Amino acid sequence: MKTRKRDIGGLLYGVAALGLFGALAWAERRRALRAETDDKGTRAVRNLAVAGVTAVATQLAERPLVAPLSRRAERRRVGLTYWLQRRTGISDGARDALAVLLMDYTLYVWHVLAHRVPLLYRFHQVHHSDLDLDASTALRFHFGEFVVGAPYRAAQVALIGVSPRALTAWQRLTSLSVLFHHSNVRLPVEVERLAALVITTPRLHGIHHSIVRDEQDSNWSSGLTLWDRLHGTYRANVHQDDIEIGVADHRDPADVTLPRVLAMPFAEAPTGRRPDGTVPTRDEPRPPRRRLVP
Ligand SMILES: [Zn+2]
Secondary structure: HHHHHHHHHHHHHHHHHHHHHHHHHHHHOOOOOOOOOHHHHEEEHHHHHHHHHHHHHHHHHOHHHHHHHHHHHHHHOOOOHHHHHHHHHOHHHHHHHHHHHHHHHHHHHHHHHHOOOOHHHHHHHHHHHHOOHHHHHHHOOOHHHHHHHHHHHHHHHHHHHHOOOHHHHHHHHHHHHHHHOHHHHHHHHHHHHHHHOOOOOHHHHHHHHOOHHHOOOOOOOEEEOOOHHOOOOOOOOOOOHOOOOEEEEEEHHHHHHHHHHHHHHHHHOOOOOOOOOOOOOOOOOOOOOOOOOO
16 A cells, blocks of 8 residues: 555656656747757757766665665654654654755755865766756756765765655655756746745746856755745846856856766866956846845
8 A cells, every 4th residue: 555655656746747847848948038058959968868877876876875764764763853753742744844844954055065165066067067057957967966975965864864755755846846946937027036935946046057156156945945045145136138057167068068077077177267267257236135136
């Protein structure tokens, strides 16, 4: 019975994820948020190839570490959320919801580290080096980022005390959220302002993918915008038309072919400068930082 329930849950998630990806890809063609600079089809194939390698690496490096730790947390009732449940008597549902919330927060912290720690940024830069930002970028993570991140993920699960049910829920919710906010879909700005009160949206994440360092150092949340708001890293005041997507070091499509992208973390260290040596900046006066602009 339990297996059957899990199968149906997995099936529903699969349908939701594919459906969302298809709907976003369709909407991106009809109502693009930002003008595209590179060929969409070529980028999609490349990003899917990067994702395929990462999916294999995740199965080999992360899953064997994380899944047993989650089962152990449940079996031995250890970790922060189980401890809290013993102290306060909260329900299993509330404990799992808290675990999902804390996974979302600690993923925010990981994302900050992925930008701040030079070794981690070598891998994370691959994700940012996409010259356009759309739903396929959501799949473009270098396998090395997941391999070096596996111990962190393991620590998250063990310390928070994430049950298998909570882990699956977090993985599914996060993947849907990541697909959504990477998409290049123009939503009415009023709708996006409302959504941004709760979750990261395409315009917010577009600012995170800006070539300007100061803008890249904002909107690190992958789920709730609460974490960016709490840490003062929420930023909504950059017009999408003004954003140049990507990283300063790699501006030429010939620089971001599949072999180049896979080798990127092992090539020269990122400099934060364009090939001509200049550092991207933005000087114009801005609206208030939290004001979401079109
Ligand atoms: Zn990032």
